Amino acid sequence: MENKDALLEMYKTIFELVYNWVVVVDKDGYVRMINEGYCKFLETTPKEAIGKHVTEVIENTRMHIVVKTGEREIGDIQKIKGNKMIADRIPIRKDGEIIGGVGTVLFKDVVELDTYVKRVNVLEKEVDFYKRELKRLLGNEDSFDRIIGISEAIEGVKELAKQVAATKSNVLLLGESGTGKGLFATAIHNASARNEYPLIKVNCAAIPEALLESELFGYEQGAFTGAKKGGKLGKFELANKSTIFLDEIGEMPLNMQAKLLKAIQEKEIDRVGGEKSQKVDVRIIAATNQDLKEMVENKKFREDLYYRLNVISIKIPPLRERKEDIPLLINFLIKRLSKEMNKFVTEITPMAMDCLMNYHWQGNIRELENVIERAFNLVDKEARIALQHLPKSMTNPHGNKGSRKSKTLKATLEEVEKNLIRRTLKENKYNKYQTAKALGISRTSLYEKIQKYNLYAR
Structure with missing residues (x-):
């Protein structure tokens, strides 16, 4: 009995302390409970209000209607004493029959609702800001717009990657070092339904074999000597509901391949030293x-x-199969490095461009980035990259393996122009x-170029 009395007293206290104004009526619409805050606004007391029909206590009420119809009314505007309020009215049922109803005033007036909405909007903007900052700090900002190129080779790959991004399927990126596999991985993740969460990156070649399992799947406290107190989350747990990027997957040892396969098949992981498996949803x-x-x-x-x-x-x-993209990439790099290095460089000379167009690019885009950055360090007052700013291994025709097979500068630039016009026409x-x-050209010039490159609609 004492426990019931204590519980009843607690309910009464809660009823009075809740922020919302609350009224409870019976099935005939007579007030059975009303909290102090509501009474103060109505300029009455609980003693005076309880027992009266709700229409005698609250202006423009519909509580007596709700207990008759059994239909709840949510977010209704109710005018009381000149104030527009936001009210909820909900019928109370027991064993399928209506025994009463509860009404709450959520916002004392529309101005209060407007203030609340504005606060929520501010909070949502802050959340979006911090999400963007997290992506930026993790290097996860890149989108397909950051993949520079207009060649058919790169455009086809980008189109496929965009289609793949919308699915949940696993993706295998193939390509030589420096082709931009990491950039594609980030773009695919950011274009997917999982982009609310950060992309988790793992370089399988950079982690010692002995630590790879704990890095991927985490460990429990005391799992091994030197284990952190409280254990550690693994990359797969961090990537739950998100995407994990396993770079250099070919370097993963065979024993770890078996554990990775188990995680993929069963969609769960086992922490090192753990006794229970944990479910994960990871792409x-x-x-x-x-x-x-x-x-x-083998x-x-x-x-x-x-x-x-x-x-x-x-x-x-590889870059050597999309050489028409080199001028675009160089222009992009010049603009980016000018800001990063705070150095005024505006262009590249035709001879230097010709040299770069004829180079084999064994290291692909990463090598191109290094060459342009090196040139930036050597450029002085001339404000443009010239032949003397490039490595001697490139400017020496005997050291350039790709020079004999490469196209001339004119032919390459014409190919760039042709692809750009074709894409813009489409x-x-x-x-x-x-x-x-x-x-940005005249229609006469466009007609001439369409005829020149045979770019008629097919």
């Missing part, structure tokens, strides 16, 4: 510059894991006026 994007098929044949990579990862494979072309559905306007 995997893996990348390698190795021939995984050949590694499977028993250096598990065949079952290969097929789990290779649901959709995307091969990123974007504007072959509307010549809109295409010329987008390209």
Whole structure:
């Protein structure tokens, strides 16, 4: 009995302390409970209000209607004493029958609601800001717009990657070192439904074999000597509901490949030293510059894991197969490095460009970035990159393996122009006026170039 009395007293206290104004009526619409705050506003007391019909106590009320219809009314505007209030009215049922109703005033007036909405908007903007900052700090800002190029080779790959981004399937990125596999992984994640969470990156080649399992799956307290107090979350747990990017997947040891396969198949992981498995919802994007098929044949990579990862494979072309993109990439790098290095460089000389166009680019875009950054350090008052700012291994024709097979500067620039016009025509559905306007040339010039490159609609 004492417990029931104490519980009843607690309910009464809560009823009086809640921020909202509350009234409770019986099935006939007579007031059975009303809190002190509501009474003060109505200029009455609980003693005076209880027992009266709700229409005698609250102006413009619909509580007596709600207990008759049994239909709840949410977020209704009710005018009381000249104030527009936001009210909820909910019927109370017991064993399927209506025995009364409860009404609450959520906002004392519309101005209060407006203030609340503004506060929520401010909080949402703050959350969005911190999400963007987190992505920036983790290096996860990149989108498909950051993948520079207009060549058919790169455009086709970008289009495929955009389609893949909308799915939940695992992706295998193939390509030589420096082709931009990490950039593609980030762009795919950011274009997916998982982009609310950060992309978790793991370089399988950079983590010692002995630490790889605990790095991927975490560990419990006391799992081994030197383990942190409280244990540690693994990358897979951090990537729950998000995406994990496993770079250099070909470097993963065979014993870890078996554990990764188990995590993919069962969608759960086992912490080192843990007794219970934990469910995880993770999408995997893996990348390698190795021939995984050949590694499977040589028993250096598990065949079952290969097929789990290779649901959709995307091969990123090397720079030497998309040389028409080099001028665009150089222009982008000049603008970016000018800001980063606070150095005024505006252009590159035709001879220097010709040299870079004829180079083999074994290191792909990463090598191009290094060459342009090196040139920035050597440029002085001339404010442009010239032949003397490039490495001698490039300017020496005998040291340039790709020079004999490469196109001339004129042919390459014409190919860039052709691809740009073709793409712009497609974007504007072959509307010549809109295409010329987008390209910044006259319609006469556009007609000449369409004829020159045979770019008629097919």
